[in-house]
Amino acid sequence: MPEKIRVVVNEDRCYLCGGCAGVCPALAIEVHASGWEFFQDRCIGCRICINACPVGALSAEPLGVKE
Amino acid sequence: MKYDVVVVGAGIAGPIVARNVAKAGYSVLLIDKKPAIGSPKQCAEGISIKVFDKYDIPYDRRYINREIYGARIYSPSGYELELRYNEVSGVILERKVFDKMLAYYAAKAGADVLARTEALDVIRKDGKVAGIKAKHEDEPVEIYADIIVAADGVESTVARKAGINTYAPPHEFDSSYEYEMLIEGFDPDLIHLWFGNEVAPRGYVWVFPKDEDRANVGIGIASDHPQTAKYYLDKWLKENNIPMKKILEVNVGLVPVGGFVKELVKENVLVVGDAARQVNPMHGGGMAEAMEAGTIASKWIVKALEEENLSLLQNYTAEWWEKDGKRLEGVLRVRRVTEKLTDEDLDLFIQILSGADAEKIAGGDYVEVIKALLTHPKVLMSRRRLSLLKELL
Numbered sequence: 001m002p003e004k005i006r007v008v009v010n011e012d013r014c015y016l017c018g019g020c021a022g023v024c025p026a027l028a029i030e031v032h033a034s035g036w037e038f039f040q041d042r043c044i045g046c047r048i049c050i051n052a053c054p055v056g057a058l059s060a061e062p063l064g065v066k067e
Numbered sequence: 068m069k070y071d072v073v074v075v076g077a078g079i080a081g082p083i084v085a086r087n088v089a090k091a092g093y094s095v096l097l098i099d100k101k102p103a104i105g106s107p108k109q110c111a112e113g114i115s116i117k118v119f120d121k122y123d124i125p126y127d128r129r130y131i132n133r134e135i136y137g138a139r140i141y142s143p144s145g146y147e148l149e150l151r152y153n154e155v156s157g158v159i160l161e162r163k164v165f166d167k168m169l170a171y172y173a174a175k176a177g178a179d180v181l182a183r184t185e186a187l188d189v190i191r192k193d194g195k196v197a198g199i200k201a202k203h204e205d206e207p208v209e210i211y212a213d214i215i216v217a218a219d220g221v222e223s224t225v226a227r228k229a230g231i232n233t234y235a236p237p238h239e240f241d242s243s244y245e246y247e248m249l250i251e252g253f254d255p256d257l258i259h260l261w262f263g264n265e266v267a268p269r270g271y272v273w274v275f276p277k278d279e280d281r282a283n284v285g286i287g288i289a290s291d292h293p294q295t296a297k298y299y300l301d302k303w304l305k306e307n308n309i310p311m312k313k314i315l316e317v318n319v320g321l322v323p324v325g326g327f328v329k330e331l332v333k334e335n336v337l338v339v340g341d342a343a344r345q346v347n348p349m350h351g352g353g354m355a356e357a358m359e360a361g362t363i364a365s366k367w368i369v370k371a372l373e374e375e376n377l378s379l380l381q382n383y384t385a386e387w388w389e390k391d392g393k394r395l396e397g398v399l400r401v402r403r404v405t406e407k408l409t410d411e412d413l414d415l416f417i418q419i420l421s422g423a424d425a426e427k428i429a430g431g432d433y434v435e436v437i438k439a440l441l442t443h444p445k446v447l448m449s450r451r452r453l454s455l456l457k458e459l460l
């Protein structure tokens with residue numbers, strides 16, 4: 001059962017490079033010119049984005065277990 | 068707004084498409100979300116000298132930082148292999164100027180160009196993609212077009228919103244981090260590359276000189292690795308006693324190094340460059356690949372518009388796969404083999420090759436390189452090394 005998570009960004013570390021949006025299989029992240037945006041309803045909790053960020057700007061907050 | 072073609076993304080691929088299609092007389096709009104096209108850069112800025120002639124790009128000193136004559140490769144224990152040519156083999160660009168000038172060439176050819184214009188979604192009419200919903204500063208804009216080109220880099224948002232599958236598994240991305248910094252002690256006529264599983268898991272550390280004492284110093288590692296690219300680059304600088312007090316820029320990005328998109332066209336939407344994962348999986352260079360894909364795509368866009376037959380766009384997929392796709396799949400196979408090399412293998416191979424016929428290696432005679440390795444006793448005595456090398460033949 002995949003863990004349901006909220007992905008959070010540390011804005012002071014993020015370079016808005018767009019990489020996390022590119023590797024997310026679920027289009028759950030959008031990187032706009034003006035900021036980073038997360039869409040909880042699309043996230044499948046795979047954590048690919050968290051590993052991929054070159055500077056470690058992303059982390060996960062647990063939200064309970066998905067049925 | 069209504070155009071024949073709208074191109075999203077003014078990196079490398081986008082302006083090439085926009086320029087070529089505008090040159091043929093069709094109306095084109097090129098948009099980019101950045102307020103200044105090219106800034107910030109996400110690149111080590113190295114490119115082969117061949118691209119200028121091949122893709123009809125002026126050899127303009129305004130965006131050429133430095134001419135390069137070859138490469139020096141360092142193994143984990145410090146063995147070196149130098150490949151030096153008599154003539155200029157590549158250049159280190161200034162991408163902030165280069166990208167902007169490519170957009171300028173597109174504009175001069177007749178395309179409209181709008182910076183600070185971000186595509187947010189596609190517009191659908193009767194189930195078909197009819198254009199792009201965008202935002203220019205805080206104004207929403209609707210851009211209608213017969214053909215939509217997603218040249219929006221690694222994010223690939225537009226292609227995916229149009230229903231093109233650009234998914235690649237996390238192992239097929241490199242996570243990259245780079246400083247543009249003052250650094251001394253490296254021959255500024257060469258690019259420098261360090262390999263090793265402790266140095267850069269799956270990837271390498273690079274020094275690409277822009278001046279005698281200024282360079283892009285960066286790293287790429289597999290993006291599914293638990294540590295960050297920044298962690299490994301800072302570690303390498305510290306271990307090599309390179310002071311980190313003169314940093315002019317920090318550049319960050321992900322590079323797709325595999326998982327090339329199968330269907331590059333869906334009805335009237337095309338995907339090019341990093342968005343289509345069209346990057347060399349061995350070294351992560353994607354500018355030349357973006358130019359090639361942009362050239363093929365624009366050829367078929369012009370044909371489709373001339374003959375008023377959008378099904379001709381499918382030929383872009385076919386031609387790209389026949390030419391670059393096949394070649395890059397081969398490079399991907401080589402990368403998968405080299406990923407299995409231990410630090411001892413890397414030390415040994417670089418030692419052997421530095422004593423081998425450097426002319427042949429520099430000439431890129433790849434089979435000769437493998438043959439040189441295969442004749443060495445330390446390779447012959449290891450079944451594992453033999454079988455790894457034979458996979459490459």
Ligand SMILES: Cc1cc2nc3c(=O)[nH]c(=O)nc-3n(C[C@H](O)[C@H](O)[C@H](O)COP(=O)(O)OP(=O)(O)OC[C@H]3O[C@@H](n4cnc5c(N)ncnc54)[C@H](O)[C@@H]3O)c2cc1C
Nearest residue numbers: 076078079080100110111112113186220320340341353354
């Ligand atoms: C650290 C690093 C080092 C590299 N070093 C090299 C190198 O030395 N040599 C080399 O050949 N390659 C290198 N690459 C790879 C190279 O940068 C890319 O392959 C190349 O830029 C791809 O060109 P592109 O046009 O496909 O995409 P990009 O150059 O990424 O351009 C995409 C453009 O689309 C814009 N965009 C994205 N989304 C939207 C949207 N929704 N609306 C509007 N605009 C949008 C972006 O702002 C961007 O300008 C490196 C990459 C990295 C990250």
Ligand code: SF4
Nearest residue numbers: 014015017018020053
């Ligand atoms: S990959 Fe990291 S630095 Fe890049 S946009 Fe995502 S969170 Fe920011």
Ligand code: SF4
Nearest residue numbers: 024043044046047049
């Ligand atoms: S955890 Fe997976 S699905 Fe969720 S935002 Fe990250 S990459 Fe996307």
